[in-house]
Amino acid sequence: MNKKILVTGASGHLGGMLFKAMAKIGYTNLLGTDLKKKNIEKNEKFITANLRNLKSTVKISKGVYAIVHFGAIPVEDTQKNILQNNIIGTYNLFEAARINKVKRVIFASSNHAIGFHRRITRLNEFSMQRPDSHYGLSKAFGEDLSRLYADKFNIKSMCIRIGSCLKKPEDRRHLSTWISYEDLTQLVDIGIKHRSIHHEIVYGVSRNKKSWWNNSRAYKLGYKPKDSSDRFKINLLSKNEYKDKMALLFQGGIFTSKNFKGNIKKIK
Ligand code: 15L
Numbered sequence: 001m002n003k004k005i006l007v008t009g010a011s012g013h014l015g016g017m018l019f020k021a022m023a024k025i026g027y028t029n030l031l032g033t034d035l036k037k038k039n040i041e042k043n044e045k046f047i048t049a050n051l052r053n054l055k056s057t058v059k060i061s062k063g064v065y066a067i068v069h070f071g072a073i074p075v076e077d078t079q080k081n082i083l084q085n086n087i088i089g090t091y092n093l094f095e096a097a098r099i100n101k102v103k104r105v106i107f108a109s110s111n112h113a114i115g116f117h118r119r120i121t122r123l124n125e126f127s128m129q130r131p132d133s134h135y136g137l138s139k140a141f142g143e144d145l146s147r148l149y150a151d152k153f154n155i156k157s158m159c160i161r162i163g164s165c166l167k168k169p170e171d172r173r174h175l176s177t178w179i180s181y182e183d184l185t186q187l188v189d190i191g192i193k194h195r196s197i198h199h200e201i202v203y204g205v206s207r208n209k210k211s212w213w214n215n216s217r218a219y220k221l222g223y224k225p226k227d228s229s230d231r232f233k234i235n236l237l238s239k240n241e242y243k244d245k246m247a248l249l250f251q252g253g254i255f256t257s258k259n260f261k262g263n264i265k266k267i268k
Pocket of ligand 1: 074075110111112162163164165177252
């Protein structure tokens with residue numbers, strides 16, 4: 001595809017991975033952006049920008065067909081940092097998309113938007129958001145924001161509730177939440193190219209038998225995961241989960257128990 005695609009977070013773990021993987025599968029007009037230039041090759045187009053600044057966000061998204069939005073703090077942080085970087089950053093991104101008539105946004109949502117669901121509950125695209133942290137709340141906000149911009153301004157969007165995107169699963173929770181780099185790339189590609197997308201919520205997870213998520217919506221859109229955590233023989237709990245009984249109850253794991261002052265029994 002030679003339409004211009006902007007990838008935010010292109011110096012980061014997943015934004016960086018996608019920036020390179022998309023070039024390999026035929027995207028010839030990619031522009032990467034991030035706060036700092038890191039791991040960017042000479043032949044790659046890149047511009048530094050701060051999404052907290054609407055003016056520069058508008059500038060970098062001119063003439064862009066679709067935005068792959070992975071530029072954000074990727075874990076829990078202070079309320080202030082999450083507000084500035086993830087919430088205001090994402091708001092500016094969608095405003096810039098509206099101003100520049102960008103057609104699509106692929107939003108890196110997270111399982112932490114639904115992290116306070118119990119592990120015994122099976123979820124689908126209609127399941128209620130249940131953020132487990134300020135970080136998860138920023139992802140829930142991004143999902144709602146993208147729905148508004150789809151309904152009101154016809155900016156098509158796909159929100160990918162990413163589980164754990166790593167080279168391979170590393171602990172027992174990942175047997176449910178793991179997605180390979182290749183499978184995540186496939187989902188982003190579908191989000192950019194599928195004809196009849198309006199606003200979609202899909203799960204960023206490989207074909208794992210132990211998954212908590214019914215991802216049939218993604219399969220309907222053509223997702224055919226190539227990977228599965230089933231082939232890994234992992235019986236390990238992460239170090240943190242060993243010590244943390246609460247983390248084992250909820251899908252968001254250790255994000256749920258951090259600073260927890262509530263009543264576990266009430267979170268049904
Ligand atoms: C995420 O959203 C984080 O960005 C990542 O660091 C992991 O914590 C992942 O979720 C997960 O839940 O495993």
